[in-house]
Amino acid sequence: MTYTCIKITIEDGIGLIILDRPDALNALSDTLMHELSNAINTFDSNPDISVLIITGNDKAFAAGADIKGMVDKTYIDAYSSDFIGSHWHCVSNCRKPVIAAVSGYAFGGGCELAMMCDIIIASETAQFGQPEIKLGIIPGAGGTQRLVRAIGKSKAMEMILTGRIMKADEAERAGLVSRIVSSENLLLEAKHIAKKIAKLSTPSILMAKTAVNTAFETTLNQGIKNERGIFLSLFATEDQKEGMKAFVEKRPPKWKNK
Numbered sequence: 001m002t003y004t005c006i007k008i009t010i011e012d013g014i015g016l017i018i019l020d021r022p023d024a025l026n027a028l029s030d031t032l033m034h035e036l037s038n039a040i041n042t043f044d045s046n047p048d049i050s051v052l053i054i055t056g057n058d059k060a061f062a063a064g065a066d067i068k069g070m071v072d073k074t075y076i077d078a079y080s081s082d083f084i085g086s087h088w089h090c091v092s093n094c095r096k097p098v099i100a101a102v103s104g105y106a107f108g109g110g111c112e113l114a115m116m117c118d119i120i121i122a123s124e125t126a127q128f129g130q131p132e133i134k135l136g137i138i139p140g141a142g143g144t145q146r147l148v149r150a151i152g153k154s155k156a157m158e159m160i161l162t163g164r165i166m167k168a169d170e171a172e173r174a175g176l177v178s179r180i181v182s183s184e185n186l187l188l189e190a191k192h193i194a195k196k197i198a199k200l201s202t203p204s205i206l207m208a209k210t211a212v213n214t215a216f217e218t219t220l221n222q223g224i225k226n227e228r229g230i231f232l233s234l235f236a237t238e239d240q241k242e243g244m245k246a247f248v249e250k251r252p253p254k255w256k257n258k
Ligand code: DAK
Pocket: 023, 024, 025, 027, 028, 063, 064, 065, 066, 067, 068, 083, 084, 085, 088, 105, 107, 108, 109, 110, 112, 131, 132, 135, 139, 140, 141
């Protein structure tokens, strides 16, 4: 597939996706979302890639879904087309860890896209918001659910009901982002984290992601049972033997990803 709204590169086991519609503040058009979905699926099935990073530019991660592409849609257009298609779930369906590196606006679908990622790193210029209410709609890609889980009901309700924007420092305090770095270092830091993950044993990384995500889907008891099953299954891997042996022998492990 030829990409016109994103750019991709592969480096050191990291698949980097840059949202690239700067004139529209990276508004998430249908084309962009289809390209993003294609790139994520391609990276997810590439054995040479361990971690994905999604980023935008200094001004915008993404200012939301493309309002100009939605303005004239009728209910029946939306219902009978691929409007709420699987391309909007591409990040949540990705088995490998995905890091969002956010500078500037992450509004509406842009904020939702960041929240679909596993880790959000923000620059000090990042701003998060779900301003859909000001357009006469509500968030449509998980915002009403993921924001509550990330920052709690009161803050999420205030943001969703009023369209209030949250700056990077508040987002960090509220737990939406894992850390804030300078704009110049944003991608560097995201790559640094990605490389740390990429160096570890792939089966345990994939299973850790699955186990953590179960916390959003089930009860504490069920989640702990699920964790126990995954934990025990890792004792069937060669990498568990190697990881523990390497510790005992005081040397770095040589992962086989098996
Ligand atoms: N869509 C389309 N174009 C956008 C855009 C957007 N969301 N945001 C900005 N742009 C365009 C502007 O129209 C402008 O284009 P030109 O006029 O130059 O042609 C250009 O980007 C620069 O924007 P501004 O001139 O407005 O720049 P400012 O710095 O003055 O303001 C701003 C930046 C981010 C505060 C402002 O642009 C703004 O308020 N943008 C809209 C933010 C917003 O309301 N976002 C939520 C959109 S609704 C779905 C899942 C999810 C969604 C939908 C469906 N399915 C699963 C089907 C999500 C919906 C949304 O995200």
